[in-house]
Structure formats: C-alpha cells, structure tokens
C-alpha cells in the first residue's frame with residue numbers, strides 16, 4: 218500500500234481489483250498521452266475505445282444493457298485513477314457516465330434503455346448532457362430553450378452552452394421548457410440522437426484547462442422530437458437534472474482527487490531532486506508543510522467521497538455528502554496544484570513540467586456541476602431543513 222491509497226477504506230476484493238486494473242491502464246496507456254492531449258487539444262478516441270472494452274464507459278449501467286453494473290464506489294475509484302494520469306480523459310469518461318448514462322438508467326423507459334444504453338456502455342457511442350445555456354448556469358430552472366407540442370411532435374428551439382463531449386457526442390440528455398412561466402415545473406428532459414436535422418454544434422471552446430475534453434454550445438432550430446424521447450415524465454425534467462447532478466458530483470470529486478494526487482506525486486518527486494542551500498528542497502520544513510497539507514486534503518476528500526458513494530450504493534441519503542465531497546475535493550485540487558507549482562519554483566510556471574497543467578485542469582472542478590458557491594448553498598440548505 219502506498220500514500221496514493223490513503224486510509225484503509227472498506228473496499229471489497231472486486232473494488233480493489235478494479236482499482237488496480239484502472240491504475241495499471243492509467244499509468245501504462247493514459248499517462249503517456251496526457252501532455253499531447255493537453256497541448257494539442259487532442260481527443261483520445263483510442264482511449265475511449267479501450268475504456269469501452271474495459272467496461273469503464275458503462276461502469277454503472279446494469280449488465281443486462283451491456284454495462285459493468287458497478288457500484289458508485291468502484292466508479293469513483295476508476296475516475297480517480299484516470300484523473301491522476303490525465304484529467305481530460307477522466308472527464309470524457311465521467312461526463313459520459315454520470316451525466317448521460319446515469320439519467321437514462323434512473324429515469325429511462327425500458328425501450329429507451331434498450332435503444333441507447335448498449336452502444337453507449339460499450340464506448341461505441343458517446344453521451345453528453347445539455348442543461349446550461351448562454352444565459353443560465355447556476356440558476357438552471359431559468360432555462361429558456363423551448364419545446365412546443367404539435368400533435369405527437371415536440372419541437373425544440375433554443376441555445377445550449379458548455380456541453381462536455383458536445384463536439385463528438387452521439388446521444389444527448391437535453392432539458393427544455395414547455396412553459397417558461399412555470400419555472401422548474403415547466404422543464405422536461407429528453408434523450409435523443411444528436412444527428413438530427415436542425416441541430417448545430419458550435420465550435421469547440423478554447424479553454425484554460427482540460428483541453429482534451431471537448432466542449433461546445435449546441436443550437437436547436439425547430440428540432441423534431443417525439444414522446445418517445447421524453448426522459449421520465451413531462452414537466453418533471455428538473456428532478457431528472459438535479460438527481461443527475463447530485464450523483465455527478467461524486468464523479469467530479471473523484472476527478473479532483475485524481476488531479477490533486479498528480480500534483481502531490483509530481484511535487485514529491487521534484488522536491489527530492491531539486492537542491493537549494495546544499496540540500497534537496499524536500500528537507501526544508503516549509504516544503505514539508507506544503508506536502509503534509511496536500512496529503513491531508515487528498516485523504517480527507519477521498520474518505521468523504523467514498524463515504525458518500527457508499528451511502529448512494531446503500532440507497533441512503535447522500536446529497537449533502539456528495540456536495541461536501543465535491544466542494545472539499547475541488548478546493549483540495551486547487552490548493553494542491555497551486556502548491557505543486559510553488560514547489561517547482563520557476564519550472565512550475567512553464568510547460569516543460571506538468572505542474573502548470575494540473576493547476577489549469579484543477580480549476581474546472583470548482584465550477585462545473587455546481588460551483589463551490591452553489592455547493593455551499595446546497596450544504597447549508599440541507600442543514601437548515603433538518
């Protein structure tokens with residue numbers, strides 16, 4: 218057992234084997250591509266295929282629909298291993314799983330599950346989630362993408378923004394309103410193929426970090442859907458969105474822990490090699506304080522994340538715990554990545570070392586699937602309700 222494993226959590230043998238398989242794959246096949254993925258904004262299609270064959274692209278999908286049927290706790294362990302090697306790759310995989318497959322599993326009809334899940338779970342097709350818009354992010358209930366009913370048809374018009382996997386995805390979970398005046402009660406969720414007349418994808422965003430995870434806006438110009446595309450019930454889409462994001466926060470927490478781990482790994486190695494005042498900088502007490510704070514954050518965030526995942530697996534309440542895990546893990550990732558750059562001195566500020574990439578990659582975990590400000594509102598709100 219190494220520092221990377223943290224506290225002894227009550228993992229069963231299957232989980233331990235999966236974690237080891239994910240680590241071997243991440244270190245052997247993902248890590249060597251990480252710099253290229255970042256520098257060239259390269260979408261690693263070959264890794265998506267391999268993750269499909271390893272069962273990672275349908276991690277929590279029931280086996281009857283071609284998934285691996287894993288518990289959330291195993292999913293989080295896999296995401297962490299991927300993120301420790303390459304944040305972009307972990308996000309491609311976790312947005313697909315958490316944001317597209319999970320609402321189909323939770324809310325889809327058996328026809329929708331049969332239609333969409335097998336190809337998605339094998340990694341043959343890629344999924345995305347379209348909730349945010351140019352004018353609404355945190356205040357998702359204020360969305361304006363509109364759907365109007367014409368007989369059997371549901372016609373969608375409007376603009377969606379920031380769709381992770383959007384430029385390359387095949388299937389989308391979409392949120393649109395039938396009646397804006399009804400607020401969240403007007404929102405309906407849909408699942409649909411992206412190759413439909415009237416759908417236009419914007420150009421990929423030029424982002425600060427996670428550069429291999431492609432993101433774009435999607436415009437719907439009178440796109441024809443039918444009742445068969447409704448995910449869950451008409452007018453109950455906001456519940457689909459919130460439930461999806463509650464679960465998704467576990468995936469973001471795991472990404473953030475992986476990024477923080479990469480920052481600590483690189484900081485440890487560099488601090489043992491770099492000498493100042495006649496000794497490795499790892500011998501200076503201030504540097505040791507930084508390293509100590511990094512591992513404390515990582516172990517605490519992982520413990521909280523696995524506890525929240527395990528609560529979800531047992532069917533217990535986990536919303537506050539998932540928000541706490543996402544908040545702690547993302548702030549830990551930013552702290553660890555900042556200290557990793559600091560420990561590298563000037564070399565932390567240039568692209569010859571991965572330290573600056575960790576810092577750029579870490580920042581997104583404080584923003585998407587609910588910003589840190591929104592997580593604090595969720596956490597305090599749930600406390601005040603008790």
Ligand SMILES: Cc1cc2nc3c(=O)[nH]c(=O)nc-3n(C[C@H](O)[C@H](O)[C@H](O)COP(=O)(O)OP(=O)(O)OC[C@H]3O[C@@H](n4cnc5c(N)ncnc54)[C@H](O)[C@@H]3O)c2cc1C
Pocket residue numbers: 312316345346347348349352353354355356378379380381382424432581584585586587588589590591594
């Ligand atoms: C790279 C990337 C990938 C993304 N992927 C997806 C995706 O796949 N699908 C999707 O639907 N969305 C996605 N998003 C959108 C993301 O979830 C939103 O950007 C995020 O929820 C914040 O919304 P916003 O950008 O509109 O900021 P705003 O909501 O405008 O917030 C701006 C600032 O105000 C703060 N704030 C807002 N309201 C409050 C409040 N009540 N109290 C205190 N502070 C507040 C926020 O915390 C933030 O600091 C992605 C975003 C990015 C950048």
